[in-house]
Amino acid sequence: MAVTTRLTWLHEKILQNHFGGKRLSLLYKGSVHGFRNGVLLDRCCNQGPTLTVIYSEDHIIGAYAEESYQEGKYASIILFALQDTKISEWKLGLCTPETLFCCDVTKYNSPTNFQIDGRNRKVIMDLKTMENLGLAQNCTISIQDYEVFRCEDSLDERKIKGVIELRKSLLSALRTYEPYGSLVQQIRILLLGPIGAGKSSFFNSVRSVFQGHVTHQALVGTNTTGISEKYRTYSIRDGKDGKYLPFILCDSLGLSEKEGGLCRDDIFYILNGNIRDRYQLLKQLFLQVVLVWGIRNAHSYLVGHCFLTFSFNPMESIKLNHHDYIDSPSLKDRIHCVAFVFDASSIQYFSSQMIVKIKRIRRELVNAGVVHVALLTHVDSMDLITKGDLIEIERCEPVRSKLEEVQRKLGFALSDISVVSNYSSEWELDPVKDVLILSALRRMLWAADDFLEDLPFEQIGNLREEIINCAQGKK
Secondary structure, X not given: OOOOOOOXXXXXXXXXXXXXXXXXXXXXXXXXXXXXXXXXXXXXEOOOOEEEEEEOOOOEEEEEEOOOEOOOOOEXXXXXXXXXXXXXXXXXXXXXXXXXXXXXXXXXXXXXXXXXXXXXXXXXXXXXXXXXXXXXXXXXXXXXXXXXXXXXXXXOHHHHHHHHHHHHHHHHHHHOOOOHHHOOOOEEEEEEOEOOOOHHHHHHHHHHHHHOOOXXXXXXXXXXXXXXXXXXXXXXXXXXXXXXXXXXEEEOOOEOOOOOOOOHHHHHHHHHXXXXXXXXXXXXXXXXXXXXXXXXXXXXXXXXXXXXXXXXOOOOOOOOOOOOEOOOOOHHHOOOEEEEEEEOOOHHHXXXXXXXXXXXXXXHHHHHOOOEEEEEEOHHHOOOOOHHHHHHHHHOHHXXXXXXXXXXXXXXXXXXXXXXXXXXXXXXXXHHHHHHHHHHHHHHHHHHHHHHHOOOHHHHHHHHXXXXXXXXXXX
C-alpha cells in the first residue's frame, strides 16, 4: 500500500508555494517507517532539499533544509509554523541532521534553538524561537507524527519529456482524424456559454497550437456585453502543411439572462445549419445617434457624411428572409457537437436565470439529438494553482470541486467536462497548456462522431449516395 501524507491538499499547496513551488515527494513517515533516527537518516540524507512536517495536536510546524542532509555536515535550516492558511518562518541557521533530529545524544543538550526528538515524540525549542514562529509559549510540543519530503521541481525533465510526447501524439491524432463514416469533411463544433467565458479565447488557443505560435484571430476582451457580435465559423489551417484541419469552430454571442446576448430561440437555426459565417443582425446607427444628439443633429450628421453605418442589435432574432439565411442546409452545414464554455471562477455566481437557460438549452439539444460537452476555462487563475498542477489538473482539489459544482448545478457528467488553460497574455506556447487544449478538442470530436453514428440509417444511406455522386461529378 502506498504511503500517504497527512497534509490536506490546501496545506500542501501553501507549503509548496511558500518554499519555491516545489513538488513534495514523501520520503519518510514516522508512523509507518518507525520513529528511529537511523531509518530517518538512511531515507532522507543525500536527497536534495527536504521539508520536515511535524504534526502535534494543535500545530503543524517543521523545518526546510535548503541543501541535502549529509551526516556530519551542516545545512541551512528554515523553521516554519502553519496555522490555518497562514505560514510564518524563522531562519534557524546552519545545523547538522544529527543535531536537528537528536540523533547524537551528546548534542541533545547543545545550544541549538530547535530539536526534533522522534524517539521521545517531542519537539524542543526555546522561547525566542516559539515567539518568532507565533506559537504559544510552551517549550515542548508533543509529536503525533512527522514526515519528511524531498522537494522536487514541479516539472522535472522526465515529466516534461512525457508531456512533449503526449502533445506530439495528440497533434498527430487530430491532424489525421476523419469524421465517422466520412459523412462530412469537417466537424462543426459550436461554442456556447455566458459572456466572457472564454469561447473566442479557446478558438485562439486551438489555432495557436496548430500554428506553432500564439495568435489572436478572434477578438477577446472584458466587455460585459461581450466582444463577439457575429456568428463566426473558423476553419483552421495547419501550420505544418497549410491544409485545413478536419474541424470548424463556431463562435457565437454569449448567453445572458439580461438584455443582449444570444437569443435561445435562435440556437435552433445555428444547430440546423441555416446561418452562414459572419451572420450579423443589423439596426441603423441613426437610431443611436438620435438618442445622443437629437433628431436635428443626427439628420445633419447623416446627410453631411452621405453614408449610413450599421451595428449589431442583439435584441433582434434571426430572420428567415435574411440574405445570409440558408433555406436547405446539408449535413456539412449542421452543428455536430456543442461545447458549453464556462469560466471556472464564475460558476458559483451563476444566477438562477442563467442556470435555467442553460438547462433548457441542454434539453433542446438532447431532443435534437446533438451531443454536447462542457469546457471549464481559467483554471490557472484559481488560488494556489501552479503550472505544475496543470499536468494533472482534474485531480486538484479546487478544480475537482468546480467540476462537481458544474455537475450539480447544470447536470453535466464529470466525464463530459474538460479543463483548459487558454492562451491570454502569453507570448510563447507551453506544452502543458497545449495538451489540455488538444485533449479537450479530441473529446469534442469523439462527441461529434457519436452524433454522426447515431443518425438514422436511411439518412446515412442517402448521404453516402450523395457523396459518391459528388465524387463522380454527378448532380
